[in-house]
Amino acid sequence: AQKVTQAQTEISVVEKEDVTLDCVYETRDTTYYLFWYKQPPSGELVFLIRRNSFDEQNEISGRYSWNFQKSTSSFNFTITASQVVDSAVYFCALSKGGGTSYGKLTFGQGTILTVHP
Amino acid sequence: DAGVIQSPRHEVTEMGQEVTLRCKPISGHNSLFWYRQTMMRGLELLIYFNNNVPIDDSGMPEDRFSAKMPNASFSTLKIQPSEPRDSAVYFCASSPGLAGAADTQYFGPGTRLTVL
Numbered sequence: 602a603q604k605v606t607q608a609q610t611e612i613s614v615v616e617k618e619d620v621t622l623d624c625v626y627e628t629r630d631t632t633y634y635l636f637w638y639k640q641p642p643s644g645e646l647v648f649l650i651r652r653n654s655f656d657e658q659n660e661i662s663g664r665y666s667w668n669f670q671k672s673t674s675s676f677n678f679t680i681t682a683s684q685v686v687d688s689a690v691y692f693c694a695l696s697k698g699g700g701t702s703y704g705k706l707t708f709g710q711g712t713i714l715t716v717h718p
Numbered sequence: 719d720a721g722v723i724q725s726p727r728h729e730v731t732e733m734g735q736e737v738t739l740r741c742k743p744i745s746g747h748n749s750l751f752w753y754r755q756t757m758m759r760g761l762e763l764l765i766y767f768n769n770n771v772p773i774d775d776s777g778m779p780e781d782r783f784s785a786k787m788p789n790a791s792f793s794t795l796k797i798q799p800s801e802p803r804d805s806a807v808y809f810c811a812s813s814p815g816l817a818g819a820a821d822t823q824y825f826g827p828g829t830r831l832t833v834l
Contacts, residue, residue: 636822646809646825692761704749704813705774706823708761 603628605695607709615717622678622712624693632698635676640690683716722826730832736798739829741810748815752795755807800833
């Protein structure tokens with residue numbers, strides 16, 4: 602069975618601070634995909650990144666960066682110089698890479714990030 | 719380009735009534751997913767379709783829930799009869815659905831269902 606754990610239920614920071622959201626996953630598959638989604642107060646789910654299990658390179662997109670470490674089964678997300686608009690719930694998710702039911706996403710419980718001005 | 723479209727955005731109904739939620743996936747996408755989000759259980763996959771065929775409905779809570787995808791551009795999720803515990807936000811998502819690939823899923827805005 603697949604499982605995603607986001608141990609941080611809530612994080613509160615002041616604007617311009619860096620913040621890291623943790624994600625630990627469990628899977629028996631050798632091929633899998635990891636995702637991060639953002640859910641702002643308006644409620645929609647916004648795709649941020651998709652990563653496959655064979656690509657451990659860190660990725661940076663503007664103020665966002667992701668650190669994938671297979672050795673610790675972690676896929677952490679860092680926001681540099683946080684802004685109030687970053688306030689949202691962030692979900693980490695896991696999907697099989699092939700076989701049956703390959704499209705199913707298993708979500709973590711989410712981390713509520715509040716950025717104060 | 720239009721994203722995933724869901725209707726209605728909000729639905730308030732009374733226990734025992736039938737509720738139908740609608741979804742139009744992104745054009746050209748072959749996979750469609752229905753999720754439910756609650757405070758207690760988080761985001762749960764209810765059912766997903768590939769090329770209009772249900773692939774996995776193991777997440778459908780019980781026989782009161784049914785989903786159809788009569789064509790590539792439309793899907794419905796029906797609850798009959800509805801119960802207060804069905805109150806949740808229901809999301810529809812679609813992905814290109816390439817065989818054997820775990821594509822990115824793009825989500826609709828959700829339908830907030832309240833059953834009184």
